[in-house]
Amino acid sequence: MAELRLFGRSAAPGVAKGVVAVLDAARRPRREAAGTQAEEASALQLALSQALAEVEALAGRATGEAADMLGFQVAMLSDEELVRPALEGVGAGESAAAAWEAAMEVEIAGYRDARDDHFSARTADLEDIRDRVLGHLEPGGTGPVIPDGSVVVAADLPISRFLAIDWARGGAILLTQGSSTSHVAMLARARGVPMVVGLVGAANAMAGREALVDAATGEVVLDPTEATLAIFAAKADREMTAAAASATFRLRPAVTRDGTRIALNLNASSAHELEGLDPAICDGIGLVRTEILFHGPGALPDENAQYEAYRRIVAWADGRPVTIRTLDAGGDKPIPGVTVDGESNPFLGLRGIRLSLRHPALFQIQLRALARAAAHGDVRIMLPMVTVPAELEAGRKLLGEALASLARDNLPAGHPKLGIMIEVPAAAIAVDHFDADFFSIGSNDLTQYVTAAGRDIGTVADLADPMNPAVLRLIASVARHGRETGREVSLCGDAGGDVRVIGALLRAGLRSLSVAPAYVGAAKQAIAAIDLRDATP
Amino acid sequence: MKDHTATEHATDRTELINAVGLHARPSVKLTQLAKTFACRVEIALSADGPWVDAKSPVKVMRVKAPRGAVLHVRTSGPGAAAAADALIALVRGGFGEETNQPADLRHG
Numbered sequence: 001m002a003e004l005r006l007f008g009r010s011a012a013p014g015v016a017k018g019v020v021a022v023l024d025a026a027r028r029p030r031r032e033a034a035g036t037q038a039e040e041a042s043a044l045q046l047a048l049s050q051a052l053a054e055v056e057a058l059a060g061r062a063t064g065e066a067a068d069m070l071g072f073q074v075a076m077l078s079d080e081e082l083v084r085p086a087l088e089g090v091g092a093g094e095s096a097a098a099a100w101e102a103a104m105e106v107e108i109a110g111y112r113d114a115r116d117d118h119f120s121a122r123t124a125d126l127e128d129i130r131d132r133v134l135g136h137l138e139p140g141g142t143g144p145v146i147p148d149g150s151v152v153v154a155a156d157l158p159i160s161r162f163l164a165i166d167w168a169r170g171g172a173i174l175l176t177q178g179s180s181t182s183h184v185a186m187l188a189r190a191r192g193v194p195m196v197v198g199l200v201g202a203a204n205a206m207a208g209r210e211a212l213v214d215a216a217t218g219e220v221v222l223d224p225t226e227a228t229l230a231i232f233a234a235k236a237d238r239e240m241t242a243a244a245a246s247a248t249f250r251l252r253p254a255v256t257r258d259g260t261r262i263a264l265n266l267n268a269s270s271a272h273e274l275e276g277l278d279p280a281i282c283d284g285i286g287l288v289r290t291e292i293l294f295h296g297p298g299a300l301p302d303e304n305a306q307y308e309a310y311r312r313i314v315a316w317a318d319g320r321p322v323t324i325r326t327l328d329a330g331g332d333k334p335i336p337g338v339t340v341d342g343e344s345n346p347f348l349g350l351r352g353i354r355l356s357l358r359h360p361a362l363f364q365i366q367l368r369a370l371a372r373a374a375a376h377g378d379v380r381i382m383l384p385m386v387t388v389p390a391e392l393e394a395g396r397k398l399l400g401e402a403l404a405s406l407a408r409d410n411l412p413a414g415h416p417k418l419g420i421m422i423e424v425p426a427a428a429i430a431v432d433h434f435d436a437d438f439f440s441i442g443s444n445d446l447t448q449y450v451t452a453a454g455r456d457i458g459t460v461a462d463l464a465d466p467m468n469p470a471v472l473r474l475i476a477s478v479a480r481h482g483r484e485t486g487r488e489v490s491l492c493g494d495a496g497g498d499v500r501v502i503g504a505l506l507r508a509g510l511r512s513l514s515v516a517p518a519y520v521g522a523a524k525q526a527i528a529a530i531d532l533r534d535a536t537p
Numbered sequence: 538m539k540d541h542t543a544t545e546h547a548t549d550r551t552e553l554i555n556a557v558g559l560h561a562r563p564s565v566k567l568t569q570l571a572k573t574f575a576c577r578v579e580i581a582l583s584a585d586g587p588w589v590d591a592k593s594p595v596k597v598m599r600v601k602a603p604r605g606a607v608l609h610v611r612t613s614g615p616g617a618a619a620a621a622d623a624l625i626a627l628v629r630g631g632f633g634e635e636t637n638q639p640a641d642l643r644h645g
Contacts, residue, residue: 072561072594075568081595107595116603118560125561 004222006201008174011185013216013518014194015236016172017229020222021146022207023154023161037090044086044096047136052077054132058163066187069159072122073129082107082129097137104130128158151211153199157184167193172213174199174220186272189518192243196220216518242522249524250281254513256506257531263512264523265323267492271312277517284320286440286514287382287492288313290327290366294335300362306369314377321378323440323490323514325421326366326395328352328384338362347445347454352385352421357394367402374414382440386420389433419488425449428474431481439478440514443493447471466495472508479509490514499526506530547621550584550609555631559602563632568594570627576614578624582606591624 035043055077059070076082085106089099108130111123146152146161148169154161155177162184165171173188178197188195194215201220212221212232221228254264265286268274270293293301293309301309314322329335330351338359343349356363373379383395396418406413422428423442428450431439443466448454450471453463465471475491482489490512495501497515499522505513506527515523555563571578571591579588582602588611589596602608608628612620627633 068562072565075565075594076598079593079595081590081593107599110599110601114601116558116560116601118557118603119598119601122561122598 003224003228006199006220006222008196008199008218008220010195010215010218011173011175011178011197012188012193012195013516014172014192014213015215015232015239016151016170016194016213017232017236018149018151018171018211018213019147020153020174020206020209020211021150023146023152023157037093040090040094040096040099041087043137044083044090044100044133047096047100047133048077048083050136051129051132054164055160058160062159062163066159066163069125070163073125073160076126076129097134100133100137101130124156124158128160132160151213153206159184159187162187167191172196172211172215174211174213176201186275189273189276242525247521249528250521251278252524253283254524254527256527257529258533260506260511260532262506262527263490264520264527265321265490265492265512265514266520267514267516268313270309271316273517274313274316277316279316279318279320281517281520282320283512284378285313285317285322285324286490286512288322288324290325291329291335294327294329294338300338303365303369303372306366307372310369310373310379311376314373314379317377319377321380323380323382323419323438323492324370324373325382325384326353326363326370327356330355347448353383353391353395354385354387356383357391360398363398364402364405367399368406368413370416371399371402371406371413372411374416375412376414379414380417380419380438382419382421382438384421384442385424385445386434387424387426389435392418392420392434392436421492422446422478423449425474428478431478432485436487438488438490439482441475441478441489441491441493441510443471443475443491443495446474446493447495450474466493466498466501467504472504475505475510476508479511483509488512497523499523502526503530506532545615545617546611546613547618548584548609548611549621549625550607551625551628553602553604553606553608553628555604555628558604558606559597559600559608561598564594564597566632567624567627568592568597570623571620574612574616574620574623576612576617576620578620579611580624581609581611584609 055073085103086100108126114120148166149171151172153174172194175197176199194213196215196218209222212224254262263283265284266282267287269289330339331347340350417437419438420436421442422439423445447466448464451463453460455464479489492514496513497519578591580591581588610621610624
């Protein structure tokens, strides 16, 4: 069989090889051969008590959010009201499984259709309860068994299923739906389980096939060839080495061999991503992407929802600086109702600060929320895609208005520093024209704009190289300007976490990098191996 | 708002000020507290009902009470007043979770 490549989005990095186990393949509750009503009723009660015992055991071992979610399932399973409608169905002559499934469908529909996200998000818990009880009603009695080390494929994965698998034996999670901000994704990152969400492909057709997973890139290979297996084996080796290095280097400060201290910050999208991480692994948060807040179902986030999200990140950072980027929608990050559809070239269109200045009311809400979060710590506001100084000044004026309106409302607020991303070549070349409090180089966009090559266009992706001397010269010139004028300069693109590029970035004069949490150990290790006294480029 | 018409009955009401409304974790806390009282404890989103048993997490979750809703509490039987007070205190305290600003300060 020819190998097949599938792609999804990374939710937790890592590589894995294993046989695919499909979790939610079509279930067939035995509708036929019902016993007497009394037998069916007692079978249902028995299945419920077995399910309850299992979830109680899982809850006993869980901590934090997972324990809360399992506690909810325990409460529901302990409530006689849950089984009452199903027992009525049994009383009307249905089998235990059919009655349970029908009754739970009604219960679940009430959650699925809820207008409030917090309730609709519980749909997965109710489905999990339903399936666990059904598993005990089926012949054999234990429900779907997932061998350890499997590549688990499902639409979504309930926390209780995640916790029931021994991930120490390897394996990975591939979800056709799912979200990188779900609780399961958070647990997967904390436990080092590779996880991909939004995988495009027919889950049922994957059952039993061998799969290679590179969860950092979201790539999955089914029925791999010998050549692909060899490439993955090498990758897995490197990951193992990097993981071992992480353990050694993560909690140490980032210092080059010649003793130069480098600030190493984290990139993050939400407090969820940071849960379970020790803030001591970093010097601060170098980039908070706020787009994720605007992607939930339903309305755009209000000021309080944003404030709460930012405040949680600031609380996690525990006094360390937190640089939050204002909405960077457009380009490859559309938001319905805000970004413009059908631009002939979205990367050269209405995105980043250009979009925010077109939606001043929306921008004002975000600036107010950011200023309120700044009352709790060292928050810095960063404007993306700035091209001309007038955009920075317009942002500064709106921030001033936000602070004035908060003062009128008697709401506590801080005065955050205001900086800009350097990702448009015009801003990089004429950086001395921008009176920003700090600069942060967005190496992904800067590289693709300087080389006129998109990273997402496979045929030209190798041209989009941050090691291109033109890119490095621009970085060096921005770093020099920062040194000369006393403004902080950092870099927050993927290049900062790329061990092959870090040396060139430090030699270009950068002393502050921001990387994904998973790359902290490897980046610090790479930094420790660099001697800035060497003249080698 | 408080109406202790007799020692055997009590009604009260308060706004759900916690961030997520009467969602999974708050519902579990509410039912656990209600179960510590021998009296009948019911909640509703309106003084006219429908009233649901506050000791049943399945029923409480069916109410799907969002943040900002006004929660009515009705108790009857031994310890009714104490039960109503305890439930109201739990809700007013935001279920011991983080609360947001009151709804009238929201923007957008």
